[in-house]
Amino acid sequence: MTRLRFDMNPSFRERYGEWGIVTGASSGIGEAFAYALAARGMKPLLLARREEELHRVALAVKERYGIECGWLVLDVADHNFIERVMLACGDRDVGMVVGNAAYNPAGAFTDLSRSDLMRTLDVNNRANLLLAHAFLPRFKKRNRGAFVLVSSVEAFTGMPYSAAYSASKAYVLSLGEALWGEFSGSGVDVLTVVPGPTDTPLLASRKLKIKGMPARDVTEIGLDHLGKGPSVVPGALNRWSFRLLRRLPRRWIVKATGGAMKKIVADMRADKNNSETGK
Numbered sequence: 309m310t311r312l313r314f315d316m317n318p319s320f321r322e323r324y325g326e327w328g329i330v331t332g333a334s335s336g337i338g339e340a341f342a343y344a345l346a347a348r349g350m351k352p353l354l355l356a357r358r359e360e361e362l363h364r365v366a367l368a369v370k371e372r373y374g375i376e377c378g379w380l381v382l383d384v385a386d387h388n389f390i391e392r393v394m395l396a397c398g399d400r401d402v403g404m405v406v407g408n409a410a411y412n413p414a415g416a417f418t419d420l421s422r423s424d425l426m427r428t429l430d431v432n433n434r435a436n437l438l439l440a441h442a443f444l445p446r447f448k449k450r451n452r453g454a455f456v457l458v459s460s461v462e463a464f465t466g467m468p469y470s471a472a473y474s475a476s477k478a479y480v481l482s483l484g485e486a487l488w489g490e491f492s493g494s495g496v497d498v499l500t501v502v503p504g505p506t507d508t509p510l511l512a513s514r515k516l517k518i519k520g521m522p523a524r525d526v527t528e529i530g531l532d533h534l535g536k537g538p539s540v541v542p543g544a545l546n547r548w549s550f551r552l553l554r555r556l557p558r559r560w561i562v563k564a565t566g567g568a569m570k571k572i573v574a575d576m577r578a579d580k581n582n583s584e585t586g587k
């Protein structure tokens with residue numbers, strides 16, 4: 309297992325509270341958020357569907373940081389997910405929520421099922437909206453708290469062959485920015501982290517020939533940005549590309565990103581066919 313190290317910084321817990329909820333904490337960026345919160349003195353409450361992975365991350369948190377860690381096996385797309393989260397929180401002093409879990413069904417729009425599309429909305433949008441609605445009023449009442457959303461570079465443009473996912477990530481960015489404005493000055497920090505390619509199982513499944521940023525860098529940059537603005541794009545190269553993207557004519561960007569995505573989807577399909585036929 310890769311050992312991730314962060315500087316212990318207990319003031320973070322004083323600033324926001326004792327517990328931090330992280331959705332999608334069983335791998336990738338969510339796992340790195342769990343370690344980053346623990347390193348800053350907060351107790352992570354991990355949410356995801358795979359129990360073994362949650363158990364692994366919780367053990368690592370306890371071993372590395374000597375910090376209590378809770379976990380809840382749950383599908384954030386379930387109709388009663390928010391009630392289960394609130395029940396699990398009980399009277400814990402929850403001071404931060406990180407809405408990180410996402411569903412990313414890449415493929416030609418006509419190849420996706422209705423349930424793929426609904427799941428994209430439920431996991432990427434509905435769940436985050438319900439978390440915001442449940443926790444932001446509590447944070448406001450106690451004059452402190454942090455609400456972090458994880459969007460994606462795909463939020464900046466409609467992306468062919470990733471239409472539902474890119475649109476869902478634009479929703480996340482827009483929601484986060486609007487909430488940042490609404491809660492500014494209330495003591496509650498709202499932030500949307502907008503990662504570029506990041507080294508996680510999700511990126512590995514895309515068979516890209518690019519190297520992503522380490523997930524821990526994304527989470528460190530994200531948490532360091534709390535209270536400093538509505539959103540952050542980790543990585544200088546990513547920031548530079550996005551500034552450029554915003555200046556180019558939309559039709560160029562959509563065509564260019566669509567061409568790249570089409571190839572990725574074709575490679576993924578060929579890979580799947582090869583593994584099914586045993587090539």
Ligand SMILES: NC(=O)c1ccc[n+]([C@@H]2O[C@H](COP(=O)([O-])OP(=O)(O)OC[C@H]3O[C@@H](n4cnc5c(N)ncnc54)[C@H](OP(=O)(O)O)[C@@H]3O)[C@@H](O)[C@H]2O)c1
Binds near residue numbers: 385409410520
């Ligand atoms: N990696 C990148 O290049 C990249 C780039 C831009 C943005 N992002 C964003 O970063 C976030 C994390 O992605 P990642 O790259 O770390 O991917 P990942 O390693 O595949 O992790 C996704 C996490 O979401 C959880 N999850 C998925 N569906 C869920 C559900 N229905 N209920 C509960 N948990 C669920 C997964 O856990 P279980 O399977 O155990 O449920 C897993 O812990 C996502 O919001 C993604 O859009 C990633």
